[in-house]
Amino acid sequence: MSYLMSNYAPLEVTFIKGEGCYLTDTKGDQYLDGLSGVSVVGLGHCHKDITTAIQTQAGELLHTSNWYHIQHQEALAEKLCQxxxxxxxxxxxxxxxxxEAAIKIARLHGHANNIENPIILTANQSFHGRTMATLSATGNPKVQSGFAPLVSEFIHVDFNNIDAIKIHANNANVVAVMLEPIQGESGVIIPADDYLNQVQAICQTNDWLLILDEVQTGIGRTGKLFAYEYNDITPDVLTLAKGLGNGVPIGACLAKGKAAKLFQPGSHGSTFGGNPLVCKVALTVLEIIEKDNILNNVIQMGEYLLLSFKSRLKNSDKVVEIRGKGLMLAIELNQDCSSLLNAALNKKLLLNITGQSIRLLPPLIITKTEADIIINTVCELIDAV
Ligand SMILES: Cc1ncc(COP(=O)(O)O)c(C=O)c1O
Structure with missing residues (x-):
């Protein structure tokens, strides 16, 4: 019997050690991590510079409070904004x-314009989190099921459909559009190249904030530090988490222009948010990405994986579509493939199944050796399904 609540259904494995792209379980078996803890451990497990940063910072200062200035927090804010x-x-x-912070900023933006019930447009099949506001923003009934009443004033529109957004242009209560640049949890859904540019144009015309949720796509996952750089745009609000801490819990909400002026003392806060430890680690993550030219590796390995899958699986009658940007990849099959989760585990590879898609989010540091293991194992799994 477990004393844990039943909200997770973990696979039958417990990892006790990690190094680079590999995890070791209680029996001493090694697994290739094709998921990075769901896009978190981009720089690999127990990266030595990150371990050193944690150890050093733990010996200096872990936590004070946001009631005082925090040096590393100010440095991290400056670095991220630059x-x-x-x-x-x-x-x-x-x-x-x-x-949550982004949603609150959008509501403040509405109230600043005398809109009493500000509405945020979000996308069907999106995922924005599990708190009440973010699950209400999420465009997935399964995530919302059982939690009514939801937080109101979110309208869900079809992703990658610019007309679905345009038709709300005459709704005076709309104040923002909140989107993932690439939908991650619903299986790596990549919109048309100019979709975000068009959304931004509509936002600018209507004085709506463009909120980009880069919790999964950010910090190098797609081959750019932020996925919106592919569109040469800047959002009004940008959210980050996952890869920013490489395993220590941190989230960030960045804002620009009028959106950056809405929070005032007392508007929002978090006891732990931005403490010296997590900010030191995030600063180290950004340094390593720059110093080790990680984005270059993401682009090269991402292309290698995508092209290899396309070539190896071109005659497979089970494959519907292969999608990828950087190291965010999915192979959609024409049938249920949930059994592949355990089959992959037996082959010592960690991956994720989302609907009928196999999803891969390997560490940003993978080499051709790991990429080849992933390609061979996934192709074998698809053959056998
Ligand atoms: C795009 C996106 N937004 C938000 C979240 C929620 O992040 P967290 O689980 O850290 O609250 C996730 C998590 O998968 C995500 O992929």
């Missing part, structure tokens, strides 16, 4: 909390 072209940052502990 890298993203945003103006300021708020730090939280998770992706959902970063999105």
């Amino acid at each position: 890298l993203s072209n945003m103006d300021n940052a708020f730090f939280a502990n998770s992706g959902a909390e970063a999105n």
Whole structure:
């Protein structure tokens, strides 16, 4: 019997050690991590510089409070704003909390314009988190099931359909559009190349905030530090988490222009958010990404995986579509493939199954050796399904 609540259904394995792209279980067996803890451990497990940063910071200062200035938090805000072209940052502990901050900013934006019931447009099949506001924003009835009454004033529109957004242009209560640049949890759904540019144009015309949820796509996952850089745009609000801490819990909500001026003392806060430890680690993550030219590796390995899958699986009658940007990849099959989760585990590879898609989010540091193991194992699994 377990004393844990039943909200997770873990696979029958317990990892006790990690190094680079590999995890070791209680029996001493090694697994290739094709998921990075769901897009978190981008720089690999127990990266030595990150371990050193944690150890050093633990010996200096872990926590004070946001009632005092925090050196590393201010440095991290500056670094992130410089890298993203945003103006300021708020730090939280998770992706959902970063999105909560973004939703609150959107509501303040509405109230500043005398809109009493501000509406945020979000996408069907999106995922924004599990708190009440973020699950209400999420476009997936399964995530919302059982939790009514939901937080109101979210309208869900079809993703990658610009007309679905345009038809709300005459709704005076709309204040923001909140989107993932690539939908991660619903199986790596990549919109048309100019979709975000068009959404931004509509937002600018209507004085709506463009909120991009880069909790999963951010911090190098797609081959750019932020996925919106592919569109040469800057959102009004940007949320980050996952890869920013490489395993320590941190979320960030960055804002620009008018959106950056809405929070005032007392508007929002978090006890743990942005403490010296997590900010030191996030600063180290950003340093390593730059120093080790990680984005270059993501682009090269991402292309290698995508092209190899396309070539190896081109004659497979089970494959519907192969999608990928950087190291965010999915192979959609024409049948249920949930059994592949355990089959992959037996082959010592960690991956995820989302609907009828196999999803891969390997560490950003993978080499051709690991990429080849992933390609061979996944192709064998698909053959046998
Ligand atoms: C795009 C996106 N937003 C938000 C979240 C929620 O993040 P967290 O689980 O850290 O609250 C996730 C998590 O998978 C995500 O993929």
